[in-house]
Amino acid sequence: MKLYSTNLKAPEVSFQEALITGLAPDRGLYMPKSLPTFSKEEIDSFKDAPYPEIAYRVLSKVLDGEVDDESLKAITYDAYNYDVPLEKMDEQTYIMRLDRGPTASFKDFAARMMARLMQYYLSKENKSLTILTATSGDTGSAVAHAFYGLDNIKVIVLFPTDEVSDRQRKQMTTLNENITAISIDGKFDDCQAMVKQAFADEDLKHFNLSSANSINIGRLVPQSIYYIYSYARLRNYPEEIIFSIPSGNFGNMMGCVLARTMGIPVKMIIASVNENDEVPHFLSTGDYEKIVPSKNCLSNAMNVGHPSNLSRLIAIYGGEMDEKGNISKEPDMEKLRKDIYSGSVTDDETKATIKEVYEKYGILIEPHGAVGIKGLLDFRSQTGDNTLAVTLETADPAKFPEHVRNETGIEPELPQSLKEIEAREEHMDYLGTDYASFKEYLKEKLG
Numbered sequence: 001m002k003l004y005s006t007n008l009k010a011p012e013v014s015f016q017e018a019l020i021t022g023l024a025p026d027r028g029l030y031m032p033k034s035l036p037t038f039s040k041e042e043i044d045s046f047k048d049a050p051y052p053e054i055a056y057r058v059l060s061k062v063l064d065g066e067v068d069d070e071s072l073k074a075i076t077y078d079a080y081n082y083d084v085p086l087e088k089m090d091e092q093t094y095i096m097r098l099d100r101g102p103t104a105s106f107k108d109f110a111a112r113m114m115a116r117l118m119q120y121y122l123s124k125e126n127k128s129l130t131i132l133t134a135t136s137g138d139t140g141s142a143v144a145h146a147f148y149g150l151d152n153i154k155v156i157v158l159f160p161t162d163e164v165s166d167r168q169r170k171q172m173t174t175l176n177e178n179i180t181a182i183s184i185d186g187k188f189d190d191c192q193a194m195v196k197q198a199f200a201d202e203d204l205k206h207f208n209l210s211s212a213n214s215i216n217i218g219r220l221v222p223q224s225i226y227y228i229y230s231y232a233r234l235r236n237y238p239e240e241i242i243f244s245i246p247s248g249n250f251g252n253m254m255g256c257v258l259a260r261t262m263g264i265p266v267k268m269i270i271a272s273v274n275e276n277d278e279v280p281h282f283l284s285t286g287d288y289e290k291i292v293p294s295k296n297c298l299s300n301a302m303n304v305g306h307p308s309n310l311s312r313l314i315a316i317y318g319g320e321m322d323e324k325g326n327i328s329k330e331p332d333m334e335k336l337r338k339d340i341y342s343g344s345v346t347d348d349e350t351k352a353t354i355k356e357v358y359e360k361y362g363i364l365i366e367p368h369g370a371v372g373i374k375g376l377l378d379f380r381s382q383t384g385d386n387t388l389a390v391t392l393e394t395a396d397p398a399k400f401p402e403h404v405r406n407e408t409g410i411e412p413e414l415p416q417s418l419k420e421i422e423a424r425e426e427h428m429d430y431l432g433t434d435y436a437s438f439k440e441y442l443k444e445k446l447g
């Protein structure tokens with residue numbers, strides 16, 4: 001597997017290099033030059049296979065020998081040790097629940113696979129590294145859990161003391177072992193700035209610092225697998241399917257684009273967004289305008305005014321967009337509109353959808369999943385297209401109890417993984433926003 005940079009000014013690299021470095025030297029994002037396709041027979045053979053087995057067979061074809069079969073099988077079975085339910089909403093609609101991992105968010109799918117693949121490459125070369133990451137809540141906990149207990153990799157996560165919820169903090173501070181959590185007396189932007197400065201600091205180079213952020217291609221590839229899985233479970237090739245994806249940085253949606261490239265007959269990809277509607281606006285007008293600052297909506301993991309994966313989508317459709325959002329070459333807009341539909345859902349509509357889905361179908365969803373469902377319903381009423389659709393639930397309702405309670409009167413039950421955390425002891429260090437002290441801390445901790 002060879003990968004190119006979306007800025008087209010960096011050499012092609014192997015999957016291993018793209019995974020370990022994250023960003024290309026020209027600041028572009030890595031994309032696979034080509035992907036394998038799956039035949040009708042292969043897709044049929046996934047119908048009854050367990051999720052980790054499908055993940056193994058897909059990755060083994062995509063990575064094409066870069067990771068030996070035995071290790072890859074062990075990695076996929078270790079990473080995906082939880083359920084991926086497909087809940088029937090009505091005859092033509094299924095909800096795929098991606099909320100059963102250790103942090104009850106779909107980010108577990110990508111983070112757990114990426115962590116294990118990184119560990120595989122590092123241990124083969126007898127190397128180690130430190131993941132340094134700043135978080136405003138959910139990404140930090142998914143990353144911390146994904147790398148928890150792995151050899152060769154330490155994780156240091158910085159979070160703003162007053163900006164994360166108790167539950168989010170506990171997900172980072174109760175792990176210990178190779179995970180260190182630092183409570184920063186400042187804002188998320190301060191945490192982010194200190195991390196960025198550390199990456200650029202020559203004195204710290206020998207510690208092998210790496211980020212595990214959402215632009216890493218190691219996150220996108222695993223996010224194609226659940227589309228293949230749900231298609232195989234629900235449909236017979238070559239009948240078509242529609243996916244509706246609650247989107248922020250558009251990494252999840254890119255996973256669906258990859259699945260379609262690999263042969264899944266996806267009739268339409270619906271990328272549903274909250275009131276940060278820069279992508280629907282771009283698709284309808286051809287003009288791209290970032291939303292700065294992004295709007296605060298209920299589906300807070302999707303409050304993104306400039307999705308970092310948009311340049312990947314544009315690259316696939318023959319265009320070029322740099323990291324700042326400037327388009328130097330138009331993509332094929334007509335084709336883009338034929339393949340991808342993007343609609344914006346307001347907070348009021350999000351709440352009404354949580355209520356409606358509970359009252360009509362007895363299913364509890366949270367704000368992100370509600371945006372996905374409403375986007376699908378809007379698409380259907382605009383187009384009259386009633387093709388079988390899968391809409392994604394990306395977090396457990398218990399992570400957003402107040403909205404669920406307000407709309408349904410139900411107190412969502414905490415999943416087991418989050419319950420256990422409540423009882424555990426917290427450990428964290430405390431720092432201010434002064435870079436020099438942070439640097440001394442890192443030298444002592446890692447030296």
Ligand SMILES: *Cc1c(COP(=O)(O)O)cnc(C)c1O
Binds near residue numbers: 248
């Ligand atoms: C991150 C996140 C999203 C958005 O996913 P993208 O890949 O950034 O589009 C949606 N829902 C939840 C719960 C998330 O944590």
